Amino acid sequence: MKGWLRADGRKGIRNTVVVAYLVECAHFVASEIVAGFRDQDVQLIGFPGCFPNEYAARMMERLCTHPNVGAVLFVSLGCESFDKVRAANAVDASGRPVKTLVIQKSGGTRATVQAGRDWVAGALTQIAGVPRVVMGVHELIVGTVCGGSDGTSGISGNPAAGRAFDLLVAEGAACIFEETGELIGCEEIMAARAITPELGQALRDSVQKAERYYATLGYGSFAAGNAAGGLSTIEEKSLGAYVKSGDSPISGLIKPGDVPPQGGLYLMDVVPDGEVRFGFPNISDNAEIVEMIASGAHLTLFVTGRGSVVGSAISPVIKICANPDTYRALADDMDVNAGDIIEGTRSIAEVGREIRDLVVAVAGGAKTKSEDLGHREFILTYKSFEPIGPACLPGAA
Amino acid sequence: MTGPFLLLHDADNVLVARANAPEGLEVGLESGPVRLTRPIPMAHKIARHAIAAGEAILKYGMPIGIATQDIAPGAHVHIHNIRSAYTATHALQDADGISAGVSR
Structure with a gap:
C-alpha cells in the first residue's frame, strides 16, 4: 500500500481538504463551501462553541495536521473566541496549504461561500501533487470503538476486533482502544496486562x-438501546467492550491528541481531569472517533450490535456488525458480518483475519461502506485535560 | 446445553440466547428441562440454575451485577431482577427486547 507523505514524515491513507468552522455561527457557510464538492474529498469539521477552550484548540490543530489531511480552510465568523491565528500557524508550519476566511470581513454568506469554493478548488489541484510513497502496516494507527452495543457485541464483534488488533500489533501497528467509562469493572484484569506496574496503576486510576x-453525572455510559439488546448493567457492557482490546500487552495510556510514539496497544483516557465540567465526556460515538483521529488514527474499527450507520470525517470507519439479524437488516451499511460467529458459521479467528485484511485494503484506498455512502460525521465539544503522567508511556524512547 | 443458548464460561449462572427463543420452548438445563415462560430475544440471558436474591450474576466468568430477587432456572435475567454494582441502568419501554419502543 502507498501513503501520502507529509512534511513531518507521517503518511496518510487519504488526501482530504478539510473545511473547519470555528464557531456554530460559521457552520452553515462552511457546509455550503463543502457542498460544492460532493464527489471530491472535501470534508466538513468544526467546533461550535464561542468560549475559548485549550482542549478544543489542541484537538483542532491535531485534526488539521492529521496525515490524512492535505489542506485546510478555516471559516470564522470573526468575533468568536477561537484563536484562528494560532490554528492557521500550526497548519502552515506543517507544510500544508491553509487559508482563513472571516465572514464579517468577506462580504457575508454569498461572497464567503464563493471565496471558499475558489480556494478549495485551488487546494485540490495543489495537493494532487503530494507524493505517494510505500507505506507499511507498521506505520498505521488504528482505533476501535463500539456503539449501539447489544448482547452480541461482546461475543462476536468485539472479540473479532480484538483478534484483528492482536494481528495488527504483531505487525508493528499502533492500536488504540478507549472509553474508560465502558471499562468499569475491568480495571484489575486490564492493569495486569500493562508492561510496567506503574502503567498498570495509571490504567486502574483512569477507570476509577x-x-x-459518571457517578456525579448520574448516568453510566449506557444507552437505553443497550438494555433492549440484552445488556443489563454497565459492567456487563464493559466486559463485552473490553475484549475489543485483544490479548496484546498494553504499552501505554494516552489522552486525546497524544500520538502513540511507536507500535503497540494503547488505552485512550477520554474522561476529563479535575472536577466535573462541561457535561458528559463523550456525548455520542463520533466524539470518541474524533479523539482517536486526533491521536493519529488512520482508520477506526466500529463494532455495533444494534446497528450504527455512521462514518467519520478525516479517517475511514470500518463497521463490524456483531448481530446477524442487524446485519441482514442493515447490510448496505456494514463492512463485516461478525454475526456469523453467533450463528456458528465462522470462527472469531476467521472474522478477525477478515478485519485485519480489510484494514490493509482500506489503508490502500478501498472505500468503506460509510465512505461510499458519503457519511462524514464529526463532533467536537468542550473538555479539559491535564497532560499524561510519567508512568503512561514507559516504552517511549 | 440444548437449544439456542450459549454457556460463555463454566462459572457462569446465566446462559445467552444465540437466536430468538420462543415462549414455551423446552430448554435442557443441568437441573432438568424447563419451558420458557416468555420469548427470549437474541443476546438476552436466562438463569442457568436457581439464583438467590443478593447473589452475583456471572457472565464471561465475571460479575455483571447482583440479583435483586430470587430467580428461577430458565427465567429471563435482565434489568427487572438484577442491578449494577456500579451505576443504575437507564432503560426505556423497549428494554424487554420485544416492545418496539415507538408509539403507534
Whole structure:
C-alpha cells in the first residue's frame, strides 16, 4: 500500500481538504463551501462553541495536521473566541496549504461561500501533487470503538476486533482502544496486562476517575438501546467492550491528541481531569472517533450490535456488525458480518483475519461502506485535560 | 446445553440466547428441562440454575451485577431482577427486547 507523505514524515491513507468552522455561527457557510464538492474529498469539521477552550484548540490543530489531511480552510465568523491565528500557524508550519476566511470581513454568506469554493478548488489541484510513497502496516494507527452495543457485541464483534488488533500489533501497528467509562469493572484484569506496574496503576486510576465522573453525572455510559439488546448493567457492557482490546500487552495510556510514539496497544483516557465540567465526556460515538483521529488514527474499527450507520470525517470507519439479524437488516451499511460467529458459521479467528485484511485494503484506498455512502460525521465539544503522567508511556524512547 | 443458548464460561449462572427463543420452548438445563415462560430475544440471558436474591450474576466468568430477587432456572435475567454494582441502568419501554419502543 502507498501513503501520502507529509512534511513531518507521517503518511496518510487519504488526501482530504478539510473545511473547519470555528464557531456554530460559521457552520452553515462552511457546509455550503463543502457542498460544492460532493464527489471530491472535501470534508466538513468544526467546533461550535464561542468560549475559548485549550482542549478544543489542541484537538483542532491535531485534526488539521492529521496525515490524512492535505489542506485546510478555516471559516470564522470573526468575533468568536477561537484563536484562528494560532490554528492557521500550526497548519502552515506543517507544510500544508491553509487559508482563513472571516465572514464579517468577506462580504457575508454569498461572497464567503464563493471565496471558499475558489480556494478549495485551488487546494485540490495543489495537493494532487503530494507524493505517494510505500507505506507499511507498521506505520498505521488504528482505533476501535463500539456503539449501539447489544448482547452480541461482546461475543462476536468485539472479540473479532480484538483478534484483528492482536494481528495488527504483531505487525508493528499502533492500536488504540478507549472509553474508560465502558471499562468499569475491568480495571484489575486490564492493569495486569500493562508492561510496567506503574502503567498498570495509571490504567486502574483512569477507570476509577471515569467511575467517579459518571457517578456525579448520574448516568453510566449506557444507552437505553443497550438494555433492549440484552445488556443489563454497565459492567456487563464493559466486559463485552473490553475484549475489543485483544490479548496484546498494553504499552501505554494516552489522552486525546497524544500520538502513540511507536507500535503497540494503547488505552485512550477520554474522561476529563479535575472536577466535573462541561457535561458528559463523550456525548455520542463520533466524539470518541474524533479523539482517536486526533491521536493519529488512520482508520477506526466500529463494532455495533444494534446497528450504527455512521462514518467519520478525516479517517475511514470500518463497521463490524456483531448481530446477524442487524446485519441482514442493515447490510448496505456494514463492512463485516461478525454475526456469523453467533450463528456458528465462522470462527472469531476467521472474522478477525477478515478485519485485519480489510484494514490493509482500506489503508490502500478501498472505500468503506460509510465512505461510499458519503457519511462524514464529526463532533467536537468542550473538555479539559491535564497532560499524561510519567508512568503512561514507559516504552517511549 | 440444548437449544439456542450459549454457556460463555463454566462459572457462569446465566446462559445467552444465540437466536430468538420462543415462549414455551423446552430448554435442557443441568437441573432438568424447563419451558420458557416468555420469548427470549437474541443476546438476552436466562438463569442457568436457581439464583438467590443478593447473589452475583456471572457472565464471561465475571460479575455483571447482583440479583435483586430470587430467580428461577430458565427465567429471563435482565434489568427487572438484577442491578449494577456500579451505576443504575437507564432503560426505556423497549428494554424487554420485544416492545418496539415507538408509539403507534
